[in-house]
Amino acid sequence: MHEWTRKHLLSIEELSKEEILTILETAESFKDISLRPIKKSPVLRGKTIVLLFYEPSTRTSTSFSLAAKRLSADIVNIPVKSSSVQKGESLIDTVANLEALKIHTVVMRHSRAGAPMMLAKHTNASIINAGDGCHEHPTQALLDMFTIKQNKGSFDGLKITIVGDILHSRVARSNIWGLSKLGAEVTVCGPPTMIPVEVEKMGVKVTYDLKEAIAGADVVNLLRVQFERESGMLFPSVREYAAMFSMDDTMERFMKKDALIMHPGPINRGVEISSSMADGKRSVILEQVTNGLAVRMAVLYLISGEKNNSEEA
Amino acid sequence: MKILIKNGTVIDPVIGDIKKSDVLIENNRISSVIPNISEDKCEIFDASGLFVCPGFVDIHVHLREPGFETMETIETGTRAALKGGFTTVACMPNTNPPVDNEGIVSLIKLRAEKDGYVEVLPVACITKQRKGEELAEIGKLVAAGACAISDDGSSVMNSMVMRRAFEYIKMFNIPLIAHCEDHNLSKRGQINEGYYSTSLGLNGIPSISEESMIMRDILLCEYVDSRLHIAHVSTKGSVQIIREAKKRGVKVTCETAPHFFSLTEEVLAGYDTNFKVNPPLREKEDLLAIQRGLKDGTIDAIATDHAPHTSDDKNKEFQDAPFGMIGLETAFSVGVTELVKKNILTLPELIKKLTTGPAEVLNIERGIIKEGSLANITIVDKDKKYTVDKEFFVGKSKNSPFIGRELTGSIEGVFVNGKLKYDKGVFNK
Numbered sequence: 131m132h133e134w135t136r137k138h139l140l141s142i143e144e145l146s147k148e149e150i151l152t153i154l155e156t157a158e159s160f161k162d163i164s165l166r167p168i169k170k171s172p173v174l175r176g177k178t179i180v181l182l183f184y185e186p187s188t189r190t191s192t193s194f195s196l197a198a199k200r201l202s203a204d205i206v207n208i209p210v211k212s213s214s215v216q217k218g219e220s221l222i223d224t225v226a227n228l229e230a231l232k233i234h235t236v237v238m239r240h241s242r243a244g245a246p247m248m249l250a251k252h253t254n255a256s257i258i259n260a261g262d263g264c265h266e267h268p269t270q271a272l273l274d275m276f277t278i279k280q281n282k283g284s285f286d287g288l289k290i291t292i293v294g295d296i297l298h299s300r301v302a303r304s305n306i307w308g309l310s311k312l313g314a315e316v317t318v319c320g321p322p323t324m325i326p327v328e329v330e331k332m333g334v335k336v337t338y339d340l341k342e343a344i345a346g347a348d349v350v351n352l353l354r355v356q357f358e359r360e361s362g363m364l365f366p367s368v369r370e371y372a373a374m375f376s377m378d379d380t381m382e383r384f385m386k387k388d389a390l391i392m393h394p395g396p397i398n399r400g401v402e403i404s405s406s407m408a409d410g411k412r413s414v415i416l417e418q419v420t421n422g423l424a425v426r427m428a429v430l431y432l433i434s435g436e437k438n439n440s441e442e443a
Numbered sequence: 444m445k446i447l448i449k450n451g452t453v454i455d456p457v458i459g460d461i462k463k464s465d466v467l468i469e470n471n472r473i474s475s476v477i478p479n480i481s482e483d484k485c486e487i488f489d490a491s492g493l494f495v496c497p498g499f500v501d502i503h504v505h506l507r508e509p510g511f512e513t514m515e516t517i518e519t520g521t522r523a524a525l526k527g528g529f530t531t532v533a534c535m536p537n538t539n540p541p542v543d544n545e546g547i548v549s550l551i552k553l554r555a556e557k558d559g560y561v562e563v564l565p566v567a568c569i570t571k572q573r574k575g576e577e578l579a580e581i582g583k584l585v586a587a588g589a590c591a592i593s594d595d596g597s598s599v600m601n602s603m604v605m606r607r608a609f610e611y612i613k614m615f616n617i618p619l620i621a622h623c624e625d626h627n628l629s630k631r632g633q634i635n636e637g638y639y640s641t642s643l644g645l646n647g648i649p650s651i652s653e654e655s656m657i658m659r660d661i662l663l664c665e666y667v668d669s670r671l672h673i674a675h676v677s678t679k680g681s682v683q684i685i686r687e688a689k690k691r692g693v694k695v696t697c698e699t700a701p702h703f704f705s706l707t708e709e710v711l712a713g714y715d716t717n718f719k720v721n722p723p724l725r726e727k728e729d730l731l732a733i734q735r736g737l738k739d740g741t742i743d744a745i746a747t748d749h750a751p752h753t754s755d756d757k758n759k760e761f762q763d764a765p766f767g768m769i770g771l772e773t774a775f776s777v778g779v780t781e782l783v784k785k786n787i788l789t790l791p792e793l794i795k796k797l798t799t800g801p802a803e804v805l806n807i808e809r810g811i812i813k814e815g816s817l818a819n820i821t822i823v824d825k826d827k828k829y830t831v832d833k834e835f836f837v838g839k840s841k842n843s844p845f846i847g848r849e850l851t852g853s854i855e856g857v858f859v860n861g862k863l864k865y866d867k868g869v870f871n872k
Contacts, residue, residue, distance in 0.1 A: 242761060
C-alpha cells in the first residue's frame with residue numbers, strides 16, 4: 131500500500147490516484163470492525179477529534195462521530211449555534227482556541243469554499259474537510275468510490291453519470307476529480323443553468339438530456355435538488371425539473387442492466403428520484419451510508435493515527 | 444534655493460524623448476533642462492546612471508480617510524505614493540461619509556496639506572451617498588476642488604441617472620470616472636467566471652458584467668456628447684469596445700491596473716485573499732489584450748486602484764474577505780518587470796502611462812518635465828532588482844499580491860513641488 135504522508139484531507143483534487151486507493155484499501159480493512167460484536171478498535175485511543183460544523187448536517191457528522199468512537203478517539207462536537215462564533219469570533223481564532231486545548235484533528239463543515247484550506251495554513255492541527263461551500267466534499271466522494279469499487283471491482287473505462295445541480299455541488303466536484311483519476315469516464319447532466327462554465331476542463335462530458343446521460347452508464351449518481359438556491363433563476367419550478375430530470379421508472383428501459391443508482395442523500399422522493407428507483411434493486415443508497423462509516427474510519431486513522439502524528443498537535 | 448539634478452537621463456513623455464540632461468530647480472519650478480548645467484550655489488542630486496522623469500500621477504487610489512483609518516490614512520497613503528514615485532494622486536470617494544458634499548472635499552484637501560507627502564486631488568461622488576439614485580451637488584463639489592466624479596466601487600445601475608450625470612458634467616471641465624459592472628450579472632461573485640470559479644466552487648464575476656456596462660456607458664456618453672473615463676479595465680472585450688469607441692470619436696479614456704498586465708486567475712488556486720480584487724484577475728488572453736491596449740494607446744493610463752485592507756479583514760474565509768489590493772509602492776517596478784523587460788513597452792512609453800497619460804485624463808498640468816513646469820520629479824533606476832516583502836510597504840496595509848516576488852526597477856528620488864521628499868529610502872516630510 132502507498133505510504134500515507136498527508137497531514138490534512140482538504141480536497142480530492144490534490145490527491146494522487148495512489149493516495150485515493152490507499153484510503154479505499156484502508157477502508158476495506160475497517161469495514162469488518164462494524165460487523166463484529168464489539169465494534170471497537172483502539173487505534174485512535176488518546177486522540178482528540180473535534181467536529182466543527184458550521185452548517186447543519188446529520189448524516190456526515192453522525193458518520194464521523196461514530197467512526198471516531200469505533201476507533202476509540204475522544205470526540206468533541208461543536209455545533210455552531212452554541213459556539214462563540216455567534217459572538218463574532220473569527221474562524222482562525224476559534225480553531226486557535228481549540229488547538230490551545232491540544233486537540234489533534236478538526237473535522238470541519240463550512241458554508242464557505244476554501245475555509246479548510248485557509249485554516250490549514252493557520253493551525254498546527256490536522257484538518258479534514260467535511261464539505262466546504264460549493265467546493266469539495268472529499269469523504270462523500272471517497273465513500274461513493276468505495277461503493278462503486280465494492281460493486282464493480284475496477285474503475286477502468288467505467289461510465290459514471292452525475293445528474294443535477296452541478297453548479298452548486300461539492301459532491302459533484304469531488305467525485306469528478308476522484309473518478310477521473312481512477313480511470314472512469316464521467317458525464318454530468320442537468321439543465322444548462324446548473325452546469326458550471328468550463329466544467330469540461332475538469333475532464334467531464336456534458337449533456338442536457340437525461341436519456342442520453344444514462345444510456346450506457348454503469349453508475350448514475352443523482353444529486354439532491356436544493357430548493358433554497360435561487361429558485362426561479364436556475365429552473366422555473368420543481369415540477370418542470372422533475373418532468374425533465376427525475377430518475378423514475380420510465381428511465382428504466384434506457385439503462386444498462388447492471389447500472390447502479392446512487393444518491394448522497396437526503397433524497398427528495400418524487401423530485402430527482404422516484405421511490406421505486408430509490409428503493410429498487412439498482413439502488414445502493416443505503417450501502418453508501420454504511421460504507422461512509424468505513425471510509426471515515428480510514429480517513430481518521432490515516433490523518434490522526436500514530437505514524438502521522440506527533441503527540442503535540 | 445536651487446537644486447541641480449546632475450548626470451541623469453531625462454525622459455520627456457510628451458515628445459517621447461530620452462536624452463542626457465541636467466535639471467535645475469529653482470524654488471518650486473524647473474528653470475532649465477539642458478546638458479551640463481554648472482551652478483555653484485546649489486544642492487546637487489547625483490543622478491548618474493538614473494532616469495529623471497516627471498513625477499508620476501495615479502488617478503485611482505483609495506486613501507480611506509475619512510472613515511476607514513485602520514486601513515489607510517491620507518498621511519500613510521501618500522507616504523506609500525511617494526515611495527512609489529507618485530507626486531499626485533486622485534483619491535476615490537467611497538469613504539465614510541462618502542465625498543458627496545463640499546465639506547468632505549475640503550476636509551481631504553486640508554488633511555492632505557497638513558499630513559500629505561504628495562499632492563492629493565479628491566474625486567467626488569456622482570450620486571448622493573453613492574446610491575445611484577440622485578445626482579450629488581456636482582457644481583459645489585467641483586467648486587470645492589473635486590477633480591472628477593465617480594461612484595467607484597459601484598456602477599450607477601439606473602441608466603437615466605447615468606445619462607443625466609453625463610449631461611450635467613458638460614458644464615464643468617471634469618471627466619466622469621465609471622466603475623463598470625452590471626451588479627446583477629456579478630451578484631455574489633468572488634473571482635473571474637471561468638475554469639477556476641468552477642473548480643474552486645466560488646461564484647463567478649463574468650467578463651460580460653464589465654463589458655456590457657462599458658458598452659452602455661460609452662453609448663450614453665456618446666449620445667449626449669460628454670466625457671467618460673473608464674476605471675480599471677480588465678478584459679479583452681473591454682479593450683476592444685473602447686478601441687472601437689475611440690476610433691469613432693467618442694470622448695472616452697481608460698485606465699488599467701498593474702495587476703491586470705501581470706497576474707492571471709491561476710494564482711487564486713490556493714484561495715489567497717490577497718489576490719481577491721474587483722474587477723477580478725482574468726485569463727491569459729485578457730492579460731495579453733491589456734498589454735496590446737497599452738501599446739496601441741487604447742489604454743491611456745496605468746492607475747493602481749490602491750485598495751488597502753487590514754490583515755484581520757483579509758484573513759477571513761475567501762467569500763467574507765474584502766476585495767482589493769495595494770499597488771502604489773510596486774506599480775513602477777511591476778511595469779518595468781512585466782512590460783519594459785519583456786519588450787511590451789519602451790521605458791518612455793511606460794513613463795507616459797504613469798504621467799502625461801493620466802494627467803490628460805484629468806486635464807491637469809502634471810506629468811511634464813520642461814522649463815517652467817512644476818518641479819514634481821521622479822528619479823528611477825530601471826535595472827535595480829529587489830524582492831518584495833511586507834517590510835517594503837510604508838502604507839498601513841500589506842495586502843499586496845506581489846509579496847515574495849522579485850521585481851526590477853526602483854524609485855531612487857522624488858521631488859514634490861521642488862523639495863526632495865524621498866531620497867533612496869529616506870522620507871523628508
